[in-house]
Amino acid sequence: MxxxxxxxxxxxxxxxxxxxxxxxxxxxxxxxxxxxxxxxxxxxxxxxxxxxxxxxxxxxxxxxxxxxxxxxxxxxxxxxxxxxxxxxxxxxxxxxxxxxxxxNERDDKEELERSSLLGLNEKLASTFHWLLMNHETGKEAKEILLRRGIPETAIKRFSLGYAPADITWLHRFLTGKGYSPEFLARTGLFASRNPRFPLFADRIIFPIVDQRGRYIAFGGRLIRGDGPKYINSPDTL
CATH class of the missing domain: 3.90.580.10 (Zinc finger, CHC2-type domain)
Structure with a gap:
């Protein structure tokens, strides 16, 4: 093939x-x-x-x-x-x-899935970035970055973002955009044991891109609370 x-x-x-x-x-x-x-x-x-x-x-x-x-x-x-x-x-x-x-038809289905994942990652990167730069929920995360010497130009250049602390937000947001729960469960953005629980909550988001500049995964730094300081989403592409 x-x-x-x-x-x-x-x-x-x-x-x-x-x-x-x-x-x-x-x-x-x-x-x-x-x-x-x-x-x-x-x-x-x-x-x-x-x-x-x-x-x-x-x-x-x-x-x-x-x-x-x-x-x-x-x-x-x-x-x-x-x-x-x-x-x-x-x-x-x-x-x-x-x-x-x-x-063949199988290739088309696989490529459609891959294209959908890339499209989702692109949308999420833009949304996380907008929340960091423009929304009240991302204000503290942005201040942390600025205090650590990361200028706003770098934040914009690398599309750094913020994932809200509300653990119900991401699933509600994406299903509201038309993504099915079955598709979201395959994205690697949610816990395997609880497909509604997001991998990233109350974290500064660092988009991961491939050589072609496509968003293929995300890294997240915890702002407060318990849990790993840094985590990455799996590369499902």
């Missing part, structure tokens, strides 16, 4: 002009280190759709939809994973070898 090798995918993405591709679908304006535009996934009058031109990731602060350039093509053009990669390869003038082109 063939797959797109990681090295080939890296080559394709390295030769992809992310902004040009996004701008084929929408109008973007550069502001504050990112590109912004009206979200193509919901109606809005004020731009809340952001694009990272270095990593090709997108995130909408209005509808909380986010992911990679591949996810974007899959969503806007109604493509499967392999079809989206083929589209990028064609634009990058890269030929996909025949032995890498074999794909």
């Amino acid at each position: 063939g797959r797109i090798s990681e090295s080939l995918l890296q080559d394709i993405l390295a030769k992809t002009n992310f902004i040009s591709l996004y701008q084929d679908k929408m109008r973007l304006t550069r502001k504050g280190g990112k590109w912004w535009g009206l979200c193509p996934f919901h109606a809005e009058k004020t731009p809340s759709f952001s694009v990272d031109d270095q990593r090709g990731l997108f995130y909408c602060f209005g509808c909380q939809k986010g992911g990679s350039i591949i996810d974007f093509l899959m969503e806007t053009d109604k493509l499967g994973f392999f079809e989206a990669v083929e589209e990028l390869a064609e634009r990058a003038d890269i030929k996909i070898p025949a032995h890498e082109g074999t794909w």
